[in-house]
Amino acid sequence: QVQLVESGGGLVQAGGSLRLSCAASGRTFSSFTMGWFRQAPGKERDFVAAISWSGGRTSYADSVKGRFTISRDNAKNTVYLQMNSLKPEDTAVYYCADRRLYGLSSNVRDYGYWGQGTQVTVSS
Numbered sequence: 001q002v003q004l005v006e007s008g009g010g011l012v013q014a015g016g017s018l019r020l021s022c023a024a025s026g027r028t029f030s031s032f033t034m035g036w037f038r039q040a041p042g043k044e045r046d047f048v049a050a051i052s053w054s055g056g057r058t059s060y061a062d063s064v065k066g067r068f069t070i071s072r073d074n075a076k077n078t079v080y081l082q083m084n085s086l087k088p089e090d091t092a093v094y095y096c097a098d099r100r101l102y103g104l105s106s107n108v109r110d111y112g113y114w115g116q117g118t119q120v121t122v123s124s
Contacts, residue, residue, distance in 0.1 A: 002025070002026040002098050002113040004022055004023070004096045004097070004115035005023045005025075005116070006021065006022050006116065006117060007021050007023070009120045010120070010121070011122075012086055012120075012122055013123050014087055014088055014122055014123065014124050017083060017084045017085075018086065018120060019082050020080065020081040020094055020096075020118060020120075021078055021079075021080055022036075022080070022081075022115055023076075024078070024079070025077065031102075032053055032098060033050055033051065033052055033053060033098075033101065033104055034051055034079045034097065035048075035049065035105070035106075036070060036096060036097070037094070037097060037108060038094045039092055039117075040091060040092040040093075047106035047108070048068065049061065050105060050106065051072050051104075052103075053102065055074075059104040061106070064083075067084050067085045067086075068082065068083050069082040070082075083120070088124045090120060091120060091121050091122050092120060093117040093118065093120075094117060094118050094119075094120050096115040097111035098112065098113040098114075
């Protein structure tokens with residue numbers, strides 16, 4: 001079993017920054033792809049970013065490229081999402097997910113374990 005706990009969300013003005021963290025416990029963390037997704041009220045859960053087990057490969061949604069950076073520290077069993085130049089449309093609940101497989105994916109169905117989410121609100 002894998003447990004994921006997100007933190008770091010909050011209220012920020014447009015143009016500001018936040019760093020989300022996702023702490024993992026349970027089965028092996030370092031071997032698999034991790035991802036961040038987000039869900040705004042009344043909308044589907046959307047892909048934000050993913051990172052390979054080594055951290056050497058990353059993938060981003062077009063809407064966040066150049067603004068967000070995903071990283072991981074396998075020694076701390078933690079994955080991060082640095083969010084810069086935030087926009088009101090970035091407002092959502094952000095979820096960390098564990099794919100339990102190799103290979104980057106933007107498909108929500110490819111991830112088997114999820115955290116409880118952390119709210120990010122960007123004011124204009």
